Amino acid sequence: MSIGSIYLLVVLIGVALAAIAYFSNRGTGKFFVSFTLIEIVIMAVIGVINGVLGTPNAMLGRLFMTFSGAYGFLAFAAICGGFYISGPLCGYIIRKPGAATLAETMNGVAQVLSGNPNGIMVLAAGFLQGFMSDLGFAFYGYRRWTLSVLALSGALAPLLQQIPEVYFFGVGDMGISYNLLALIIRMGSGALYAIILVKPIAIALLKAGVLRGTQLAADERPLATTQQKLA
DSSP states (O other): OOHHHHHHHHHHHHHHHHHHHHHHHGGGTOSSOOOOHHHHHHHHHHHHHHHHHHHHHHHHHHHHHHHSGGGHHHHHHHTGGGGSTHHHHHHHHHOSTTHHHHHHHHHHHHHHHTTOTTTTHHHHHHHHHHHHHHHHHHTTTTOOOOHHHHHHHHHHTHHHHHHHHHHHTTOGGGOHHHHHHHHHHHHHHHHHHIIIIIHHHHHHHHHTTOOTTSHHHHHHHHHHHHHHHHO
């Protein structure tokens, strides 16, 4: 089976996963919702900040691929989790369908404007990784926010996003095993970054008072009240 066939299969799997997530949770009423102004601002700010930080990350990846030969793309894959943080973070804070997708798309726009060496391709990459990140929450009907769900959101992010990069970076000829290994490393990196960074950043922002009006703030308020009573 060719590389093209493998990634066509991955696309079909992504579509199938999206359909399963939708039909499994369509009764929850959480698939077609609007965003408030504060939610849009939060997605924009997080997406832009992560996008600006993503540009030096991309430059480091290019450095890996320039000086590490065949191992460069794999080394780049290990730090790709940094590109995916916007999705799980905004999904965790806003807790609505599409939050991860919009945040990562804004991330892509910020990367283009801040001089990402990979050019316009990062716009499509941002959308794809945000879309798949959203599915991590969709599988649970946007009702579970544990570390395992965050890890799933981060791990799914590169599942479709790597497809255009295979051809952009010219590693399609490296073989199926090589490209699947790169994908596995990316998924592990995405999960690890999400586990380590998402909750601490979200809680820090919550304590700073900048997440008022979000679903995270509403969900955490009863817990904080209970802890105060116990104290």
